Amino acid sequence: MxxxxxxxxxxxxxxxxxxxxxxxxxxxxxxxxxxxxxxxxxxxxxxxxxxxxxxxxxxxxxxxxxxxxxxxxxxxxxxxxxxxxxxxxxxxxxxxxxxxxxxxxxxxxxxxxxxxxxxxxxxxxxxxxxxxxxxxxxxxxxxxxxxxxxxxxxxxxxxxxxxxxxxxxxxxxxxxxxxxxxxxxxxxxxxxxxxxxxxxxxxxxxxxxxxxxxxxxxxxxxxxxxxxxxxxxSQNGNSTNMAKxxxxxxxxxxxxxxxxxxxxxxxxxxxxxxxxxxxxxxxxxxxxxxxxxxxxxxxxxxxxxxxxxxxxxxxxxxxxxxxxxxxxxxxxxxxxxxxxxxxxxxxxxxxxxxxxxxxxKEEFDYKSLARKLDIQLDKLIIEHERKQKAFEEEIERITTDTQNQISEAERNYADAMEKERLKYQKDYMESIKKLEEKWMMNQHKLCERKDQTASTAEEVAELKKLLSKETSLRKAAEEEVNNLKSQLAQLKMSEASANSESLKLRKMLEDEAYRKEKLEGEISMLQTQLLQLSFEADETRRRLDRGGPGKVPGDLDSLISQVRPQVNDSVNEEKASIANLFEQVGLQKILSLLEAEDADVRIHAVKVVANLAAEESNQQKIVEAGGLTSLLLLLGSSEDETIHRVAAGAIANLAMNG
Ligand SMILES: Nc1ncnc2c1ncn2[C@@H]1O[C@H](COP(=O)(O)OP(=O)(O)OP(=O)(O)O)[C@@H](O)[C@H]1O
Structure with missing residues (x-):
């Protein structure tokens, strides 16, 4: 080619x-x-x-x-x-x-x-x-x-x-x-x-x-x-000789x-x-x-x-x-x-x-390569055969050596086994002998114990009797306990129903108390409002008393004259109602309102106290109840003009009397 x-x-x-x-x-x-x-x-x-x-x-x-x-x-x-x-x-x-x-x-x-x-x-x-x-x-x-x-x-x-x-x-x-x-x-x-x-x-x-x-x-x-x-x-510098x-x-x-x-x-x-x-x-x-x-x-x-x-x-x-x-x-x-x-x-x-x-005309010389390879192959075959033969000889030698070693080891093993067997046989015989001696001793002991066992049987019969007695007693006690347990269970059941009844009643009482408290709050509110109305009515009345005919415009005089009897009537009614209120609410309660959080309540309260202080019959009671001190404290702590004014008037009335 x-x-x-x-x-x-x-x-x-x-x-x-x-x-x-x-x-x-x-x-x-x-x-x-x-x-x-x-x-x-x-x-x-x-x-x-x-x-x-x-x-x-x-x-x-x-x-x-x-x-x-x-x-x-x-x-x-x-x-x-x-x-x-x-x-x-x-x-x-x-x-x-x-x-x-x-x-x-x-x-x-x-x-x-x-x-x-x-x-x-x-x-x-x-x-x-x-x-x-x-x-x-x-x-x-x-x-x-x-x-x-x-x-x-x-x-x-x-x-x-x-x-x-x-x-x-x-x-x-x-x-x-x-x-x-x-x-x-x-x-x-x-x-x-x-x-x-x-x-x-x-x-x-x-x-x-x-x-x-x-x-x-x-x-x-x-x-x-x-x-x-x-x-x-040279391009393939690393190629092997074989490849070449x-x-x-x-x-x-x-x-x-x-x-x-x-x-x-x-x-x-x-x-x-x-x-x-x-x-x-x-x-x-x-x-x-x-x-x-x-x-x-x-x-x-x-x-x-x-x-x-x-x-x-x-x-x-x-x-x-x-x-x-x-x-x-x-x-x-x-x-x-x-x-x-x-x-x-x-x-x-x-x-x-x-x-x-x-x-x-250039071509690869495959024929000479084939020839060369044939020669190389022949050499390799000869070398392989030589190595194979050497290998087989080595294997044979190793096999013979190994077989000799195995025979030696087998002999040694048989000797050792025989020695061990004799040793164990001797130990075994000694153990058997010892066990026989032990057994003899045990037999002897067993005979002794048999005598003891006869007396023990009587004691056992006595004990058995006691045990049956104890057992019947225990059974009776257990029945008693069961009875008591059933009674206790019944008691627990009736107690549980009583408990639920009392819980119901307690709840009703709490509800009632709550309602009562609520009503008291409402009453208190209504009393306060009433006090305020009384006070305002009182104020109106006083203003009418202080005004007089000279200070009222001409057209008003006639009106006042017409109105005064009506006013006086209403004032008298007011007085009666305040007095009534005073009794109903209590002086202490009214005085405590002077220290209320709400400013309006304080104003109304001071006005009511002032109104009460205007009545001579009340003054002694107010002073005794600490009303003068409460008013003085209110005067010192409040900056409200109405409070100042009304409190000052009440204090003056109380002081004059006191
Ligand atoms: N150049 C030369 N100088 C001297 N002698 C020559 C020369 N050429 C040929 N001759 C001579 O001539 C003769 C014929 O030559 P040759 O035999 O070589 O011819 P040829 O062409 O080969 O003939 P054929 O066709 O018959 O073989 C021989 O004797 C040879 O020596």
């Missing part, structure tokens, strides 16, 4: 490499100029159409016949190798006519002279130098595609390898191909030699040449992303595909016949399918005929896919092969227009 994938546009890069003239060409074409002229500084190639006309083509790199293998690697393959190390897929491919140097460019081992090392050897050197063999892995498959049959060059028996394409990612894989892990350059070189030997043998068997098949080397580079891992773990070990490693998977294509010469020119013709057709089929795909991609055509051949299916990621692709087209200088050279150049020109979308 791809975890992170960032897409970067990346056009197919194309370099053209010119092979130097070989011995044959030096002779045969001695009088002729090369069919191409290279201008590497302008990255241009001029193709001579004839003696006076040339076509000019531009490439990403133009490598002359003098270009070193090192330079070719650096401009053609190194950027791709670096991408693979960064986690991208990459393709380096050589295309050209037979004998133009495709294998020389890609596959020279440089055993005699390291300067001759081709792209494959140099790429692996760079890869091995960059990876860490502890955390990363490099593995290789080596295959040959011959007439639509994919053969494993590392396992010649495996000659029909199927191509599997991931419909989602478009990744192409060959699950049936042998995959050999590379740990050093030497083993890789040996592997390449082995593959070449197998290729030679296969081709001999098939009666063909290596130039008639396509060779593919696939290098899988899997790298754990340490930087990310470190950053991640359970975290899957992030890995980048880059795949480098190096393709040495079969020669691209035309069938008609090769003059092939029979099997060779079929072979040439097959090669042509796959190369022309590749050409068609590249054309379609260059023209942004909607349909790319990838499925037309196994070669295009194998290279679908390299053209229009996610890989960084670098194509080196190889050409010879001979004007005799101008046609093939032109065709090769045109192929390269179209390939330059193909745009890929480079995608980073």
């Amino acid at each position: 791809c975890l992170y994938s960032s897409s970067v546009p990346g056009r197919v890069r194309v370099a053209v490499r010119l092979r130097p003239r070989n011995a044959e060409e030096s002779v045969a074409d001695a009088d002729f100029a090369d069919c191409v002229e290279l201008q590497p500084e302008f990255k241009r190639l001029k193709l001579r159409k004839n003696n006076w006309d040339t076509d000019t083509y531009e490439f990403d790199e133009v490598l002359t016949e003098f270009a070193s293998q090192k330079r070719v690697y650096e401009v053609v393959a190194k950027p791709v190798v670096e991408s693979v190390l960064d986690g991208y897929n990459g393709t380096v491919m050589a295309y050209g006519q037979t004998g133009t140097g495709k294998t020389y460019t890609l596959g020279r081992l440089g055993e005699e002279d390291t300067a001759d090392r081709g792209i494959i050897v140099r790429a692996m050197e760079d890869i091995l130098a960059d990876v860490s063999l502890e955390s990363d892995s490099v593995s290789v498959s080596y295959l040959q595609l011959y007439m639509e049959s994919l053969q494993d060059l590392l396992d010649p028996t495996n000659d029909n390898i199927s191509i599997v394409e991931d419909p989602k990612s478009g990744d192409v894989s060959l699950p049936g191909a042998t995959l050999v892990e590379i740990r050093d350059q030497q083993s890789f070189l040996e592997l390449l030699q082995l593959g070449e030997a197998h290729r030679y043998a296969a081709n001999t068997r098939l009666n063909t040449e290596s130039s008639r098949s396509h060779a593919l080397l696939m290098v899988h580079v899997k790298r754990s992303v340490k930087g990310r891992e470190l950053a991640h773990s 070990s359970l975290r899957p490693t992030l890995v980048r998977k880059g795949k480098l595909v190096v393709v040495d294509l079969a020669g691209s010469e035309r069938i008609d020119k090769s003059g092939s016949e029979g099997h060779t013709l079929e072979e040439a057709k097959s090669i042509n089929l796959s190369l022309s399918a590749l050409g068609k795909c590249i054309n379609a991609l260059a023209e942004n055509s909607a349909h790319v005929p990838v499925r037309d051949s196994k070669l295009t299916r194998l290279l679908r990621d390299s053209f229009g896919g996610t890989a960084r692709t670098s194509l080196v087209i190889t050409i010879g200088p001979s004007p005799r092969h101008r046609g093939e050279t032109t065709s090769t150049i045109m192929f390269g020109q179209r390939a330059m227009k193909v745009e890929n979308m480079l995608k980073l």
